[in-house]
Amino acid sequence: MNNFIYDTPTKVYFGKDEELKIGKIISEYHPSKVLIHFGGASARKSGLLERVENCLKEENISFVELGGVVANPELSLVREGIALGKREGVDFVLAVGGGSVLDSSKAIANGLANPDVDVWDFSLGKAAPARTLPKGAILTLAAAGSEMSSSCVITNAATGEKRGYNSSFNRMNFAIENPVLTYTVNPYQTACGAVDIAMHTIERYFCPGEDTYLTDSIAEAVIKSTRKAAFDCMKNPDDYTARANMMWASSLAHNGLTQCGREFQLVVHQFEHELSGMYPKIAHGAGLAALWCSWARYVYKANISRWLQYSANVWNLDIDYEHPEKTIEEAINLQEQYYVSLGMPIGLKALGVEEASLTKLALNCSRNKTRTLTGYKPLAYDDILAIYQMAYERG
Known part of the structure; x- marks a missing residue:
């Protein structure tokens, strides 16, 4: 730690x-x-x-x-x-x-x-x-x-x-x-909020750091509680218990608690900031949903064991130790299906992003090829561009 x-x-x-x-x-x-x-x-x-x-x-x-x-x-x-x-x-x-x-x-x-x-x-x-x-x-x-x-x-x-x-x-x-x-928040913005809340902790979960099992357990609880609260809010916007748990999760997810003992950089947030900076009508949570699964598929091989822990503890999957990548890919697919169930996009085309803007987005995110985003797999310009392209191809 x-x-x-x-x-x-x-x-x-x-x-x-x-x-x-x-x-x-x-x-x-x-x-x-x-x-x-x-x-x-x-x-x-x-x-x-x-x-x-x-x-x-x-x-x-x-x-x-x-x-x-x-x-x-x-x-x-x-x-x-x-x-x-x-x-x-x-x-x-x-x-x-x-x-x-x-x-x-x-x-x-x-x-x-x-x-x-x-x-x-x-x-x-x-x-x-x-x-x-x-x-x-x-x-x-x-x-x-x-x-x-x-x-x-x-x-x-x-x-x-x-x-x-x-x-x-x-x-x-x-x-x-x-x-x-928050009762009057419409379903789309409720879903965007749920994505952003969980993402604050999910991204911290995949920052470098070892032997943080207490922090990990808190993070996993925040992620799963947010998912349950989101489903309940979508079914009944006036569900006080669901709204209360989502509101408290929002505060816990971004106050530093779920990063204790780990390094810190919200990498997917950096991708999204450039996206909604260029396309200001894109809601932040929607942009995160459109990007995260492509990022996950690009980087997970850099730390198989960490992603297996996420798959088991967040998505309750049985680990296939002979083919661990299948377990991780199933977890990413489940998260993608979760976003779809909330009405969130899983690719950039759905947000009106033009293919011609991907290079500019990658240049901006890499600060004109001078910045590398940190993590188990560092991401320089070529990596950043590849992830934007993957997200675009998802539709």
């Missing part, structure tokens, strides 16, 4: 009606003015924004609002939020929504707290935030796990770049998780 640091400072308020505590929670930070950041009209239509506003008013907390966050949060709105925050004297950011809203809020908080630095430089790795504003979240979607992670992913629509960076300043001070708020 490798050395590791496990730090999850975000305080979680979990359960029904917990969002009604938001005024008292924020009052502990003594803000001058709060920026309430959200996505589309659903936050207002559902009555959630009004409840949040009333809670802040009860505590005499001033606020200003900015909506408009899209599925792949854009730099242009981040800049708008920073400009608004400067004009209004904002010193606390409250995200109301899913992972895209949370990431946009993180970027705004970092931009306001570091006014002498271009906020996009954080995403490009040219600079690192030295401070941030306090921030919290009220989740309306179980998917990205941004409420517990140190990650922030932003898209520059002008250049087609989607970039993420990690920093301790990206941590939310608190997150309110009421599973009831």
Whole structure:
């Protein structure tokens, strides 16, 4: 087991009606003015924004609002939020929504707290935030796990770049998780969320590292629990138990717990970031589903024993020790069938990706052939291109 640091400072308020505590929670930070950041009209239509506003008013907390966050949060709105925050004297950011809203809020908080630095430089790795504003979240979607992670992913629509960076300043001070708020999430977005939740842990599972059987057991439980919750949510969107387990899995899958003792790089996420950066209408979870099985088929021979463990412990397969590759291929096929059962794509054509763009995607992902993605099988430009081509050929 490798050395590791496990730090999850975000305080979680979990359960029904917990969002009604938001005024008292924020009052502990003594803000001058709060920026309430959200996505589309659903936050207002559902009555959630009004409840949040009333809670802040009860505590005499001033606020200003900015909506408009899209599925792949854009730099242009981040800049708008920073400009608004400067004009209004904002010193606390409250995200109301899913992972895209949370990431946009993180970027705004970092931009306001570091006014002498271009906020996009954080995403490009040219600079690192030295401070941030306090921030919290009220989740309306179980998917990205941004409420517990140190990650922030932003898209520059002008250049087609989607970039993420990690920093301790990206941590939310608190997150309110009421599973009831996810009842209205449509089946497609529920499925996308389930894919993303599990993928955060699946990818960690296949990062290099040995003798991590406790971490492995936690990871396997998160993956299998997410799969069950996804099926139950699709059958009954108002199943509180299923929504609650999916929401909690989202937080556990991306808070660092399922990587303890192992190396860390979310390789398939790197592929997908380039995909939805170039095609911003592609939902992140759908892009992951379209890519993962092709990646798996390309890399599994680099560590047969690890993949056999996954096949047995996650998919409950009996191992064929004479033909181990057959067992692994069966597990990958089962995962592919699972994605199909959720209505997710298993190839890039279904997402409208053009074959002519594959070379550009591979160049972007390899940073113009200067970056090799890590893992049991390192992936340079030619490997990355081959995986995009495999995913395209899957349909």
